[in-house]
Amino acid sequence: QKEVEQNSGPLSVPEGAIASLNCTYSDRGSQSFFWYRQYSGKSPELIMFIYSNGDKEDGRFTAQLNKASQYVSLLIRDSQPSDSATYLCAVNAESGYALNFGKGTSLLVTP
Amino acid sequence: KAGVTQTPRYLIKTRGQQVTLSCSPISGHRSVSWYQQTPGQGLQFLFEYFSETQRNKGNFPGRFSGRQFSNSRSEMNVSTLELGDSALYLCASSSPTGFNGEQFFGPGTRLTVL
Numbered sequence: 001q002k003e004v005e006q007n008s009g010p011l012s013v014p015e016g017a018i019a020s021l022n023c024t025y026s027d028r029g030s031q032s033f034f035w036y037r038q039y040s041g042k043s044p045e046l047i048m049f050i051y052s053n054g055d056k057e058d059g060r061f062t063a064q065l066n067k068a069s070q071y072v073s074l075l076i077r078d079s080q081p082s083d084s085a086t087y088l089c090a091v092n093a094e095s096g097y098a099l100n101f102g103k104g105t106s107l108l109v110t111p
Numbered sequence: 112k113a114g115v116t117q118t119p120r121y122l123i124k125t126r127g128q129q130v131t132l133s134c135s136p137i138s139g140h141r142s143v144s145w146y147q148q149t150p151g152q153g154l155q156f157l158f159e160y161f162s163e164t165q166r167n168k169g170n171f172p173g174r175f176s177g178r179q180f181s182n183s184r185s186e187m188n189v190s191t192l193e194l195g196d197s198a199l200y201l202c203a204s205s206s207p208t209g210f211n212g213e214q215f216f217g218p219g220t221r222l223t224v225l
Binding site: 046 | 156
């Protein structure tokens with residue numbers, strides 16, 4: 001079974017701070033890594049994807065990938081209360097577009 | 112462009128019944144994946160269809176099945192419902208020109224089994 005592990009949280013950060021979310025995966029053959037955000041009662045929406053080692057920045061979000069250590073992280077700079085949600089890490093499964101998801105980390109940004 | 116649509120949005124069934132859920136992908140998307148989301152297990156992959164063929168299957172019993180039609184619309188069926196099948200069922204579609212795994216989710220169908 002290919003595992004994707006996340007700390008369930010909740011992770012609480014003050015408004016304006018940097019939120020750091022982490023994820024580890026078990027399958028060394030994984031090629032593509034995704035971060036989805038899910039608000040309560042809503043469906044997941046894609047924030048970022050990364051497939052090369054290193055950092056990838058998009059606005060206030062930075063995804064970091066370290067394949068040797070099998071971890072991927074998401075940094076949210078200048079956190080806002082509207083960022084409060086569950087963040088899901090996903091790793092591509094085998095062929096096709098199927099994804100293995102972690103159980104998510106709940107983020108709470110306090111004003 | 113319209114997003115992924117799922118019908119019905121809510122469903123209540125009793126144990127032993129069967130249910131069919133429907134998903135219409137974004138126009139032009141040929142891949143449709145189905146996921147089950149529960150508080151305890153999180154999001155779990157059920158199966159993926161591409162051009163009417165099942166391309167991947169998750170670790171679910173045979174009571175869970177699906178199909179895809181020539182217009183890329185997909186249905187999933189759960190037979191002999193159990194209480195543990197109560198969950199949010201999410202459908203996601205992917206573009207053949209999009210990045211591998213970039214999936215767009217529908218609003219989900221909330222299934223309650225009594």
